[in-house]
Amino acid sequence: MTFRGRVEYLGTGYGERFIEIACEPLPEPLRAVRCEEWRAEFPAILDDDENLWPLRVVTLLVYSADQIRGTWSARDRRDQIGLTVWLLGTGGALCFRAVTSLALMVLFFVGNGLVTVVGFVVAYIVGMVLGGAFGASMLDGPWGGDDLRKVVGGVALKAGCLLLVGLAGWFAGVLGGLFHGATHGAIVLGVSSGTVLGIGGGLTIGNDTDAASITAALVTLVAAAVRGIARGVRSNDDRTCDVGNLLTGFLVVAYVHGAIVGATAQFGIADFGISGFLAGVVVGAVMMLACLLTQLRGPHTVRFLGIGAGALTEGPRHLARFR
């Protein structure tokens, strides 16, 4: 092989490696296509008569290396946005847990209805917006995508999410109320109190994280369904696992909430008071810790064990990437 041949061979080898690295952030169906497309440009670069042959090799290397910039910078932008939105979503929701808990205590211990209603409405709206933004951050573009547009686009889903979260809380509350009512021979009263508690309690008894999680789960599931219909489901284990986690997380959160409500009502621990709040805090903290641990450890099977916290999967993964 001539010297020129050796240099071109070496350059092509490095170029192919650069292309492989560039393709890494791309989702699987796209990855193979882009790798093939970009490698197919090598002959055109090496046969370009407008340049001397050493310059062609340099051009090939620059061409390949710049593909890394293109794909990885898009991925970094996505991660930055995802991390920011996640911090806002979960961190913000946790902060507002205190606010809503205070509102609840005002409701039951002080009896100042107006303050409670205002606090509830503020917490509800902010919690839902943050939760929706968190969910929207999971929407994934085909290629690094127009992330901001998708985050903003998530706003359009919030109206539906509000309704769905309300229904989820109502469902859980009704279960608790039915249990309470059935054991006390007062079904109608049980359903009524359960309904009120379901709508209010799910979002106020220290359960803003639940609300955000449920919102995120629903938004992501809808997005995954739309994406699957539009482009075919990605053969990406992470994403598939996320969707499974989110669905399971949603169900677990709803039922755990119902169980807590039922238990506090049944045993009269504090009758929707402080113990309910504390139970919500403990469950939320355990869920978040389990989520964090399973995410940082990585394997998908282990991640599935964190199903109670499945709705919070994306954020810790972003954190793990940044470490």
Add this chain to the structure above:
Amino acid sequence: MHLTASLERVLRVFLEDIQAHRYGYDLMKASGLKSGTLYPMLARLEQEGVVVSSWEERLEDLAGRPRRRYYRLTGEGVRVARQLLAEAYRAPTRTAARGSLPSPSGEPA
């Protein structure tokens, strides 16, 4: 669609010959853009229906080299490109970058 300087260059290259099928390196040379800028832009344009891509099919002409992926403007893409460039053409701040590139109608300037 927001017209950036890079997008303007690419659209002008496409409009030079709206029937032409262009591959990536060809577009890079013609537009002066780097690969890391051009290909994400092409992907975005394809997603928005402005361009369409297809794999090279004439296998007997390839002479052992891998198939290329070719891009060309769609009918809607031609309309959008001309409209965007016409708007840019009217904007006084963007006139300096045009040089001898074709006018938005596709005719040589």
